[in-house]
Amino acid sequence: MPALADLIDDFDDDVIDAGLWPGSFGAVSETGGRARVACDSGFSAYSSGLLYSLAGSAIYLRVYPPSAGGATTEAWAQVLVQAGGGTDLMFEIDALGGVLKCMARSGYFDPDVVAIPYEPDAHAWLRISETAGTVTWETGPNPQAWTVRRTRATPEWAATGTELEFQLLAHRGDGTPDAAEFDSVNVPRGTVVHGATSLVAVATLAAEGRVISPGSAALASVAALDAAGRTTVRAAVLLEAAGGLTAVGHMTGGGAAVLAASSNVTAAGRVTAAATRGRASAAVPRQPSATAGRSLTPTARAGLPSGSNS
Template sequence: MPALATLVDDFDDNTVNGALWPGNYGTYSETGGRARVQCDPDYGAYASAAAYTLAGSSAFVRIYPPAAGGATVEAYAQMSLLSSVAGTELGVQINRVPNTIRFQSNVDYFDGTAVSITYDPVAHAYVRISEAGGTVTWATSPDGTTWTSRRTLATPAWAAASTTVELRLETRRNNGTNDFAEFDNLNTLPVTPPAGSAKKAAFLAFL
């Protein structure tokens, strides 16, 4: 089975790649060079096939979370790596209601020892989950290049052995004003055009 790092999408062609994302649900699109998922009381996500392995591999993505928008409990965007058992997953969740970023290893949809810190949209622009040598590491980065470790954990047995990991880029809010979250540069970094070019100016304006 392919390593999770081989799941790559820059979302630049504004067309959802059904081969990479066969399990999408909710309201979603590829707009402005990003994956966009509506954030409402129903769950929405880009969802890959359950066909990858995390062992010795990793996944990273840039997340643009939704606004709190009047939600009272949660308005979040997250990257999750799912096992074949419902509710057993590794993930990074940005919840704009308490303004936290949470590094979690859920069993039955909960992790009592999850690490949660105040969300910084610059320092935590990119999030990554990796596995190596029997350890899972959660990390964040402002640019997708320089990473800061936020949590480590002995690799759960399922993550060490599974060849059916599914990756989801998911959103939800419990109430408030519906909007959207966006995701970009999954397992890839943007290519910066040469300095002084018209493409360079357009690239910077887009950011």
């Protein structure tokens, strides 16, 4: 039986992974790098298969709840680990009441529910985990800084070999229909940056997973920039290192790019700057190298960016 931590989806390809979410129902889609679940008078959800174990495992993700939208009865988003029949461990973001609930339900009811005022930034990330007989509900502004909101003894059904299902669910009783969105389910540690960005490290800027910036970005390090996975920038990018730029996978710049290193530019995979307008340059006082099977010595002509036809 796979652990719940093995369920990983970044929702970045705009196609629902039917292998991960075979039980999904209602109006769901994957768009803009997020899972989108309609919040209307029906019930819609991303739903995994009934096959996971929570014992000694965890699930975490980024949640964007629906708005109250003029509702007078209910409007919410839920994150559930469930055995079925209203038996589950869950978070609920109640948009109407402005409350975050931590629940362990049986028959759709929890007499000991923990409810706190919902704070969009402080509660942006949610995690449910099980360790040594204890279930823990945590929140955080990012997936590195967690605050415990509730603990309780692990229910017998979650501690044994019961196969569990994971759901991302939304619903409203009335008001204006909209949607809840979810992102980065169990995505390995790294930094996901949305918008203009400046990442600076005096020694080394490293990402075990990936560094993503859909907007403009400046990544600067006195020693080195190192990405064990990949570094992706979808607009203008400035990558600078006094030592070197290293990518075990690949570094991609979707717009104008400047790659600067006083020592070398190295890629075990590839370094790509897809710049139709702008300027790409490698400021390398000593011989640079690209270790994807051959050594390359770049040349530059003033005023002509790499790959330009002008």
